Amino acid sequence: MDYVILSMILLAIGIYGLLTKHHLLKVLISVELIATAASMNFVLIASSLNKALGEAFLILAFSTDTCVTAVVLALLVIASKKYGTCDIRKLAKLEQRETIEGEEKSNNEISEDDV
Amino acid sequence: MILELLAVGLVVSAFLAVYLDDAVYSVTSLAGTLILVAILYSLNDATFVAVFQLAIGVGTLAVLFLSSEMLSEKPSGKKPLKNAFLAIAVALLLSIPPIFLSVGTIPTNVSSEVLFPEALWDLRAIDVVLQGLVIMTVASGIAIVLYEKKEGKS
Numbered sequence: 502m503d504y505v506i507l508s509m510i511l512l513a514i515g516i517y518g519l520l521t522k523h524h525l526l527k528v529l530i531s532v533e534l535i536a537t538a539a540s541m542n543f544v545l546i547a548s549s550l551n552k553a554l555g556e557a558f559l560i561l562a563f564s565t566d567t568c569v570t571a572v573v574l575a576l577l578v579i580a581s582k583k584y585g586t587c588d589i590r591k592l593a594k595l596e597q598r599e600t601i602e603g604e605e606k607s608n609n610e611i612s613e614d615d616v
Numbered sequence: 617m618i619l620e621l622l623a624v625g626l627v628v629s630a631f632l633a634v635y636l637d638d639a640v641y642s643v644t645s646l647a648g649t650l651i652l653v654a655i656l657y658s659l660n661d662a663t664f665v666a667v668f669q670l671a672i673g674v675g676t677l678a679v680l681f682l683s684s685e686m687l688s689e690k691p692s693g694k695k696p697l698k699n700a701f702l703a704i705a706v707a708l709l710l711s712i713p714p715i716f717l718s719v720g721t722i723p724t725n726v727s728s729e730v731l732f733p734e735a736l737w738d739l740r741a742i743d744v745v746l747q748g749l750v751i752m753t754v755a756s757g758i759a760i761v762l763y764e765k766k767e768g769k770s
Contacts, residue, residue, distance in 0.1 A: 527634065530633050530642060559668070567675070
C-alpha cells in the first residue's frame with residue numbers, strides 16, 4: 502500500500518470540503534483533515550526510513566495544528582455570538598453591509614460638520 | 617490486509633466527515649478518522665506519534681463536540697438514505713488507489729542510529745522548550761483574562 506497516495510486522497514477530501522462547505526465547523530474539519538494528511542505523510546515516510554527526527558518534528562506540527570483549531574473555534578464562537586450564524590457567505594455579506602453602513606455614517610458626520 | 621482495511625476505513629470516515637450535514641455525525645466521523653490514523657501510526661512503529669495523535673485528537677474532538685452541539689443549527693431537510701450510500705460508494709472508490717497504485721519506492725533499508733528520545737531532546741530541544749514556553753504563556757494569558765473578567769464583574 503502506498504501511503505503517499507493515501508495522504509493525497511485525504512488532502513483532496515479536505516480541499517473538497519474547504520471549497521464546497523460554507524459552515525465554519527465544516528471548514529475546521531476540512532483543515533483538520535488537510536493537517537492530518539500532511540502529518541501522516543511525514544510520519545509514515547520517516548518511520549519507513551527509520552528516521553526518528555521526522556517523528557520528533559511532528560510534535561511541533563501537532564502543536565501548530567492545535568493552535569489553528571483553537572483560533573478557528575474562537576472565530577466560530579465570536580461569529581455565532583455576534584451575528585447568530587456560522588455560515589461564511591452570510592458572514593461575508595454582514596461584514597460588507599457593516600462596512601458600507603460605517604462609511605455612510607462617517608460621510609454624514611463629515612457633511613454635518615461642514616454645515 | 618489490516619493496513620488496507622485501515623486505509624479504506626480512513627478514507628470512508630474522512631469523506632463522511634466532510635459530506636454529512638449534521639455536525640455531530642460529522643465530528644463522530646472525524647473521531648473515527650483520527651483513531652484510525654493513530655492505529656496506522658502504531659502499526660508502522662511510530663508509537664510516540666500515535667500517543668500524541670490520540671491525546672491531541674481527544675482534546676480537539678471534545679471541544680468540537682461541545683461547539684457543534686451548542687453552536688450549529690440542525691439541518692432542516694434530511695438527505696435521503698440513497699445519498700448516504702452513494703457517498704460511501706464514492707469513498708470506497710477513492711480508497712482503491714492507495715491500495716493498488718504506487719507513486720514510487722521508498723528505500724526501506726535505510727537505517728539510522730538516532731532514536732526518538734535522542735532526536736527529541738538532542739536535536740530539537742530548543743523547539744520543545746519553546747513550545748512549552750508558548751503553551752505556558754497562552755495558559756497564563758487565558759488565566760489573566762479570566763481573572764480580569766471576574767474582577768470586572770464583581
